[in-house]
Amino acid sequence: DIHMTQSPSSLSASVGDRVTVTCRASQGISNYLAWYQHKAGEVPKLLIYDASGLQSGVPSRFSGSGSGTDFTLTISSLQPEDVATYYCQKYDSAPWTFGQGTKVEIK
Amino acid sequence: EVQVVESGGGLVQPGGSLTLACEGSQFNTFWLNWIRQAPGKGLEWVANIKEDGSEEYYVDSVKGRFTISRDNAKKSLYLKMNSLTAEDTAVYYCTRGHYDDYRGQGLLVTVSS
Numbered sequence: 116d117i118h119m120t121q122s123p124s125s126l127s128a129s130v131g132d133r134v135t136v137t138c139r140a141s142q143g144i145s146n147y148l149a150w151y152q153h154k155a156g157e158v159p160k161l162l163i164y165d166a167s168g169l170q171s172g173v174p175s176r177f178s179g180s181g182s183g184t185d186f187t188l189t190i191s192s193l194q195p196e197d198v199a200t201y202y203c204q205k206y207d208s209a210p211w212t213f214g215q216g217t218k219v220e221i222k
Numbered sequence: 223e224v225q226v227v228e229s230g231g232g233l234v235q236p237g238g239s240l241t242l243a244c245e246g247s248q249f250n251t252f253w254l255n256w257i258r259q260a261p262g263k264g265l266e267w268v269a270n271i272k273e274d275g276s277e278e279y280y281v282d283s284v285k286g287r288f289t290i291s292r293d294n295a296k297k298s299l300y301l302k303m304n305s306l307t308a309e310d311t312a313v314y315y316c317t318r319g320h321y322d323d324y325r326g327q328g329l330l331v332t333v334s335s
Contacts, residue, residue, distance in 0.1 A: 116282075149321040151265070158315065158324040159265065170323070202265050206320040209270065209279030211255070216264040 117142045119205055121214035127222045134190040136217045138203035143183045147207035150179055150188045153216075154199040162201075163188065195221055224248045224325050228316060231329030234306055242301040242329055244316030252319040254292055254299045258312035259328075268314070269301065283309070306333045 118141040128134050138148065146166035153159040161170045163179035166186055176191040190197055198221055203214040230242040242256070255270040269290040271278045278290050289302040299316050313328040 147320070153265065158326070158328060161321055161323045164321040200264070204265075204267070204321075210281050211267045211270065211320075213265045213267060 116210055117144065117205060117207075117212060119203055119212050119214040121201075121203060121217050123217060124215065125218040125220070127220045128193050129222045130193055130195060132193045134193050134197075134219060136188045136201050136203075136219075138181075138186040138188070138214050140184045140186075140205060144205045144207040146182045147205055148179075148181070148186050149204050149206065150177075151202045151204065152197075152199045153202065159202070190219075193219070193221070224318070226316065226326040228326040228329050231314065231331050233332045233334065235335050236307055236333055238306050238333070239302070239304045240306065240331060241303065242314055242316075242331070244299045244326060245297055246299070246316070246318060246325070247297065249292075249297045249299065249318055250294045252322075254290075255317045256290060256299075256301045257315045257317055257324075258331075259315075260309070260312040263312075266312075271299070303331070306331075308333050 120139045122137050148166045150163040151159040152162050162173050162177050167179045178189045180187050200216045200218045202216050225247040227245045234240045256268040258266050258268050269280045271290045287305045291300045311333045313330050315324050315328045
């Protein structure tokens, strides 16, 4: 099975900072990758699909890139409401594994 | 707007069984998934089933214990869970497609004596 590794596991940044989260697949998955935001007490929210497609209604400060084994989620200007745990998930073939998550906090 | 109604969560003893159900207004033309999150842990994909029910897949930790099924006439998804252990304690979500917003609130399953 393909393993998904996110880094870092957590980060703390200031409001307005550019934040980058990476997700690495142990084998190539083309662009079959999604990013989710999960805030405490809420259900997960889809941010990015097909590695770089922005889900409708998601602020444009969120962007995704990558293909094959290496992927990136970028928040161009971190806002207080972005405090959450972010997960990547592959869906090229079963199992549709998640990364372990990256917790983003405000410094 | 996709409407999702989930049912079947609750408290069950170790070794017991439970069936989760999820009904969605636009389920029939999508793969359907069960995702879970154990307390203090990350999201874990559990199982999914093809649009026509002809293929189903499971995470290794539930193979042989959980069975996913669907009834397209009822626009419903099910997860039959047997031989439950404390490690199955989690909030369970049903989702549709290869990627999508989570449209239900999730079902809490607690395995405890």
